[in-house]
Amino acid sequence: MRKGLSLLLTLLMTSTAPGLRAESISHADVAGLTRTVSEIRGQLRDPASRKDDVRALLSGRLAEVRQDGAEPPLALDRLATAGKLHTVPIDFMLAQLRLQTARHFNVEIEKALANRAAPALFIRGGSMTLDQLLAEAANSHPGALQQKGEKVVSHWPIVIWSDSALVIAPGQSLELSTEDGAFILNSGLLTVDGGELAASDGTNPALNAFRPFVATAMTGAVQARRAHFKNLGFGDSGATSGLSVLGAALFPSKIASYLTDSSFENMSGISLENTHRVVVSNNHFSGGTGPAIALKGVTGAQIRDNVITGTTEAQAIDVQNTSSSIDVTGNILIGNRGSGIFVANDARDIAITGNLLSGNGRGGVSVVRSACVTIADNIVLSNSQVGIKLRASHALTLSRNDLVANAGAGVSIIDQDENARVVVDGNVFSGNKSGIHGGAASEVALTANDFGGQSPILLDGEFAPYVPHLLRAAAGPDSDSRALTIHANTPSADPVDCKTGS
Known part of the structure; x- marks a missing residue:
């Protein structure tokens, strides 16, 4: 039955609304993406390489990762x-x-x-x-x-x-x-x-x-620019992790920390804790135990245009412990031991946009016990386990992501509070073990997603009975705008205020 529904869906969903990024990915497209990512990984083997060294390869579906709008260089304090x-x-x-x-x-x-x-x-x-x-x-x-x-x-x-x-x-x-x-x-x-x-x-x-x-x-x-850091750090994140910035509420730094255009070779990682106004951009992290970049209790950080490859024990980017106003944009995260990006423990107001996540050992993106997270315009390709995993979190939006050939579900939504809300809009699912998996989920709104290349399992777990509803929504006269809402919350459920946290 599931195979038949998948074939029917392919016929019904041959196109999506004009202007949406959602566009079916064929087997040839998947093979092309895989070859390109392999070439990107090869060119990044040199620890001195940067994202600019592979910018020419970031075309087509990978153009979102390119992020051509360069920021002005930061001035060193003296x-x-x-x-x-x-x-x-x-x-x-x-x-x-x-x-x-x-x-x-x-x-x-x-x-x-x-x-x-x-x-x-x-x-x-x-x-x-x-x-x-x-x-x-x-x-x-x-x-x-x-x-x-x-x-x-x-x-x-x-x-x-x-x-x-x-x-x-x-x-x-x-x-x-x-x-x-x-x-x-x-x-x-x-x-x-x-x-x-x-x-x-x-x-x-x-x-x-x-x-x-x-x-x-x-x-x-x-403050570092065009620098080289090598072999520093031991133990987990914290003071000894390699390069750490550990703030204190009563003694805030008057000078901002930033690390740009630098290479970090065989480092345990960078640990940022209880600090603010941090920029980590256009660096290359190769090897090391990881997390390559760890944030705990950080406010107002930009983690952009970095390349992180080959962490041996942990995720590439780790955002935890009430961190807020964090922008994770345009990074290339390939072949790391843990998740590409891990967000947990009351993190809030997190934007994960335009990243390439491929070959990571515990999936592409994981969000656990956090709120107000936007995950948009990412390429999540051939990761072990789940492409994007959401657990016990709320006020989440997944938009215009390509979820391709991941070993688990493209998206997994589990252990949600009864009033939690998730929006899944304009994403492309192709060749994952399943499209969207649900378990103890609350409200999930599906709009204008492309499942044309997702076979044989579209919806899995407790979402499986909703496949006929998904097909009817896709086949309707307003299929580009109609939302299929699974487990709708009661009208009295209050939305999350992402600014105050209430």
Whole structure:
């Protein structure tokens, strides 16, 4: 019966309303998309590559991912005064790390320090370049820093105080010693302008899992453009995750953090927590455990035009813990271990638009216990599990997405509250295990979706009995505008206010 209904639907839904993106995808189209994504993935194997390197391939259905409207370049902040180099006892520095990063501090870090008697380098009172830091340390603290070819190797931890800055200029490279347990605690401004910041090769003898990291906390900010970050971070998201920006409500940073046009190679990830006004754009993340970009309690972030490939343990982009006003746009997320994009735990006002998600191990997009999420104009192709999964969330809109050849359902809607609402409008379903799967769902409104290439299962789970209703809606004289509403809420059900959260 289901096969017969699918064939009938193909005949009835040969076209969609003018102006809608929904347009059937043939087997040849799927094969072409698959070949193009494979070519994109091949060209992105170089960690130094960017989205611009594959822009010519983003045509046809992939044009939504191109996002040609370039944003003006962001200007780097500078401090006018010159900084001074001091030292602080390592115990003081560790106490500050505990205080400023709270529960995110990994107590095992103390084991990694090769010499607990050695102090930490302490920059304060203004700005200092890497060359100045090297010269000052050579005069007063021999052994703290070492010139090694074109690199400056730090054997001691470095503290950038709240009134100071460290600048790594074009062509410069700062390497943090893994064997010595070096890392950076930044409460001021860390600028990497065309330079490199990396962890050294080798293993820490006392803590094998240790890798150097950069923790920016409290009033601190980090700004990077055309930079290269490599091998930083260990553990989950938090202070040690590689590159972190951990804000504090009582000490908000007056300088915005941003990371643009840079490469992140074999990094645990970027962790942004309790901060705001963050921009992460046009970067390439390759390898690393992931999440490549993790947001918790973040307000007003733009995550756009990034390439993320090959996370080994977690999702590519992770948005959680009351994060709000987050724009995830124009990213290419291919071959990551977890979901391409994961939104959870009271995240709100999230826009996921114009992304390419393919070959991700736990599906394309997952939204769990969140509200006011728009998922539009994305290509969700050949992911393991579900294309877009919605669970225990409300005020959701799915529009003009291509859901193609995913191993699970194109869309799955489960465990909804009784007054939750989901709009599924103008999407294309083709070659998924099933079109839309429902389980313990509330109101779902289907309008002008194209199921022409979706065979044999159109609606699955508790939605399966609605296939005849879907066919009748598609065959009606106003099929382009008629909505099939499944499990309609009562008229008295109040809509969600996405601004106040009520």
